[in-house]
Amino acid sequence: LAADEDESETLKRRMTREQVVEYLEFYRDLGVDFVYRRAAPTQSDLPPLAPVGETLDQIRLDIGDCKRCRLSEARNSIVFGSGNEHARLVFVGEGPGADEDEQGLPFVGRAGQLLTQMIDNTAAKEGIPISRADVYICNVVKCRPPENRTPQPDEMQTCGHFLYRQLMTIKPKAICALGATAMKALLNSKEGITRQRGQWQKWHGIPVMVTYHPSYLLRQYNQQARREAWEDLKTLFHFVYD
Ligand code: SF4
Numbered sequence: 576l577a578a579d580e581d582e583s584e585t586l587k588r589r590m591t592r593e594q595v596v597e598y599l600e601f602y603r604d605l606g607v608d609f610v611y612r613r614a615a616p617t618q619s620d621l622p623p624l625a626p627v628g629e630t631l632d633q634i635r636l637d638i639g640d641c642k643r644c645r646l647s648e649a650r651n652s653i654v655f656g657s658g659n660e661h662a663r664l665v666f667v668g669e670g671p672g673a674d675e676d677e678q679g680l681p682f683v684g685r686a687g688q689l690l691t692q693m694i695d696n697t698a699a700k701e702g703i704p705i706s707r708a709d710v711y712i713c714n715v716v717k718c719r720p721p722e723n724r725t726p727q728p729d730e731m732q733t734c735g736h737f738l739y740r741q742l743m744t745i746k747p748k749a750i751c752a753l754g755a756t757a758m759k760a761l762l763n764s765k766e767g768i769t770r771q772r773g774q775w776q777k778w779h780g781i782p783v784m785v786t787y788h789p790s791y792l793l794r795q796y797n798q799q800a801r802r803e804a805w806e807d808l809k810t811l812f813h814f815v816y817d
Contacts, residue, residue: 631660634740638717644733646670646718646726652679656713656741663748664815665711666690667738668788669756670726676719681712686790690753693789697808703816711745713738715760731760742781748815750781751808754788773807784811 635655641647654671657680666682674684682690691707698705716726716734726734738760742750752758755768761778762785764771771785786807787800 629740629744631656631741631744634737634744638737641717644716644718644730646716646720646730646734649721650718651676653717654679654681654714654719655717655737656711657681658707658711659709660711660745662709662711662745664709664751664811665713665742665745665747665749666751666753667742667757667761668712668714668753670714670716671719672723672790673719681714682789686788686793689789689793693805693808697805697812701809701812703812705812705816711741711747713741715756725756731756735760742778747781749811750778750783751811752783752785754791757788758785772803773810782814784814786811 638653638655641653650671652671654675658665668682671681672684672686675681675687681687690712694705694707694710697703715731715738717737718734720726720730750761752761758764758768758771761783762771762776764776768785768787772787774785776783776785784807787804789804792801792804
């Protein structure tokens, strides 16, 4: 009887061919090129697929006290995202900085204040009745990289499946990729940001506009880049809210 039970457990754990195909397609879409399998795999060895119809709260629960990548080592908080769960527009940045790590919220430091101004002022000038609270804001990685370094490809891949699930749950009308890391994560693009910004691209059928990260606009006092970023937001807002 015990042997029969063991066998039926093994059968239950074995993935069907369709499940394996679905699994590999999911990770291929995230840009993951290799999936390693342990010698004696069980389903719990593999990260779960995005369930259909899940909520942001369920995704946050699934993240838990995540230690799936090395960025967990020095973080204080997991910065999941904030804003309207039914937003028509989602902004995706790179990762939390010191202020965000301390408060557990995205874009609350100086770059965040600039982003808030850009959203609120563009909307006001263009006569679009929204503010920052109406959009959703999150990052490619949910934990602060030490010394604000750029997240490494394996960290972006590991954390990227939470971003994928957030975007699939919200299903916005458009996404704004802030800076080169978000652009790489969403579009797998190796081109420079100055060439890519201001043009419409697509992520799983959802239009994506790439623009400068607000911290770049703060660092480089570059009037032209600022002007271009405002132009990008204007185009984006009219597309989403007109
Ligand atoms: S960055 Fe993402 S995958 Fe890495 S520990 Fe934090 S939540 Fe987990």
